[in-house]
Amino acid sequence: xxxxxxxxxxxxxxxxxxxxxxxxxxxxxxxxxxxxxxxxxxxxxxxxxxxxxxxxxxxxxxxxxxxxxxxxxxxxxxxxxxxxxxxxxxxxxxxxxxxxxxxxxxxxxxxxxxxxxxxxxxxxxxxxxxxxxxxxxxxxxxxxxxxxxxxxxxxxxxxxxxxxxxxxxxxxxxxxxxxxxxxxxxxxxxxxxxxxxxxxxxxxxxxxxxxxxxxxxxxxxxxxxxxxxxxxxxxxxxxxxxxxxxxxxxxxxxxxxxxxxxxxx
Amino acid sequence: xxxxxxxxxxxxxxxxxxxxxxxxxxxxxxxxxxxxxxxxxxxxxxxxxxxxxxxxxxxxxxxxxxxxxxxxxxxxxxxxxxxxxxxxxxxxxxxxxxxxxxxxxxxxxxxxxxxxxxxxxxxxxxxxxxxxxxxxxxxxxxxxxxxxxxxxxxxxxxxxxxxxxxxxxxxxxxxxxxxxxxxxxxxxxxxxxxxxxxxxxxxxxxxxxxxxxxxxxxxxxxxxxxxxxxxxxxxxxxxxxxxxxxxxxxxxxxxxxxxxxxxxxxxxxxxxxxxxxxxxx
Numbered sequence: 001x002x003x004x005x006x007x008x009x010x011x012x013x014x015x016x017x018x019x020x021x022x023x024x025x026x027x028x029x030x031x032x033x034x035x036x037x038x039x040x041x042x043x044x045x046x047x048x049x050x051x052x053x054x055x056x057x058x059x060x061x062x063x064x065x066x067x068x069x070x071x072x073x074x075x076x077x078x079x080x081x082x083x084x085x086x087x088x089x090x091x092x093x094x095x096x097x098x099x100x101x102x103x104x105x106x107x108x109x110x111x112x113x114x115x116x117x118x119x120x121x122x123x124x125x126x127x128x129x130x131x132x133x134x135x136x137x138x139x140x141x142x143x144x145x146x147x148x149x150x151x152x153x154x155x156x157x158x159x160x161x162x163x164x165x166x167x168x169x170x171x172x173x174x175x176x177x178x179x180x181x182x183x184x185x186x187x188x189x190x191x192x193x194x195x196x197x198x199x200x201x202x203x204x205x206x207x208x209x210x211x212x213x214x215x216x217x218x219x220x221x222x223x224x225x226x227x228x229x230x231x232x233x234x235x236x237x238x239x240x241x242x243x244x245x246x247x248x249x250x251x252x253x254x255x256x257x258x259x260x261x262x263x264x265x
Numbered sequence: 266x267x268x269x270x271x272x273x274x275x276x277x278x279x280x281x282x283x284x285x286x287x288x289x290x291x292x293x294x295x296x297x298x299x300x301x302x303x304x305x306x307x308x309x310x311x312x313x314x315x316x317x318x319x320x321x322x323x324x325x326x327x328x329x330x331x332x333x334x335x336x337x338x339x340x341x342x343x344x345x346x347x348x349x350x351x352x353x354x355x356x357x358x359x360x361x362x363x364x365x366x367x368x369x370x371x372x373x374x375x376x377x378x379x380x381x382x383x384x385x386x387x388x389x390x391x392x393x394x395x396x397x398x399x400x401x402x403x404x405x406x407x408x409x410x411x412x413x414x415x416x417x418x419x420x421x422x423x424x425x426x427x428x429x430x431x432x433x434x435x436x437x438x439x440x441x442x443x444x445x446x447x448x449x450x451x452x453x454x455x456x457x458x459x460x461x462x463x464x465x466x467x468x469x470x471x472x473x474x475x476x477x478x479x480x481x482x483x484x485x486x487x488x489x490x491x492x493x494x495x496x497x498x499x500x501x502x503x504x505x506x507x508x509x510x511x512x513x514x515x516x517x518x519x520x521x522x523x524x525x526x527x528x529x530x531x532x533x534x535x536x537x538x539x540x541x542x543x544x545x546x
Contacts, residue, residue, distance in 0.1 A: 139471040152470050
């Protein structure tokens, strides 16, 4: 039984002059096809919904708003909505301080909000638009000269999959961290380069590739391995969206922000 | 007129005609060749270089090419370069005295190109002028101000002035300085400003905003409210944060300080006695 409404990510036919509404826990998206134009409206939900739904809306019932956007594309027929990960790295700020002792390893499950992408089914598929489903804050990771602009997400680092909410607008990222240094690893900020991750669809959840992070020390760069296969925590996962920028197997990047670099006034 | 030209052309000797033809070929081929070299260098060899470096390379090739073609033409015409250079030395002294400013600008331009305090596309502030750099040349830089005016600043002036490169780094801090009335709950003011920064979509949550009570002023307490932002978001942040602070302060009942004067009436002894009412019966 679909308790989260994950079936809203299935391909759908949008005939001429028909309007569809995708209703997600915190945002609704209306899509209407008129000749070669796609009319799109995205509005936040007043109250958080429990599950995602998709429904046809009579044209007279569609919201009157000045925020409708219009995309020109000749494509018609079957359209594929897909859950893509945000377009910038996401900096996770845990809601409590955790310290991983030297030589230890652990696994966390992170719920990362996905964006709604509508594309033609193809082949080849053509993207019509991307739309965030949950507002993330803007944040900076690194020093003011060489750092990078990211999305910020305050969340809990879940040790158990059972405590992660199932939702059609979040993808679960299994993150295995190994402290291969002689110092304590304090989690204040973790930067996840989500643009390198794909999204997979299961029966109740969306998933990303698993990440394996090896911390070598505060002065050393961190090694990150992105699993090529879908996570083995659920069987028969289906690829829902390719990574925006597929990465090589091993990646070396700064991932942990342990000390505040901006204490200056 | 045309007939005169034809007659003059026929009167030229074969040697002169040959020389003229060779000079024309040298000029045309030389200039085309160096233009082509500049284009190839820019498009293929320096494809990943900055706009500024490509521009400098193009100008270096073009100017060097021009000098080489000129020397080749002079050689073709039989002008002895040694004598010319000797004469040029004397002329150079005279011209040097007359063009001290230009030479100073050229040398300053070379320093600027090597020091690279800014590049094409950067926003700089020099004196009272702020604008986007359009080109960096040997004598001057050209900038376009935000109200779309063209400003030429001599290199010599830039080298001796304080120049602020506004967009050098990817993030900046915007400081709003204002005063709140005495008698406000400062802890509440601090919390409200923190909340305003948190919900503003253009303000970065890291680095954290700076909220500082800076001074006791004549009419109120001065606050510095500094928000970090990506350099491209200056206008949306400025407009939204001014609105946010004003509307949120109004909702929370936090009053901005205004200049205030307290006027005390004179002492009671010097007041005029109250008028007696006329008795009525």
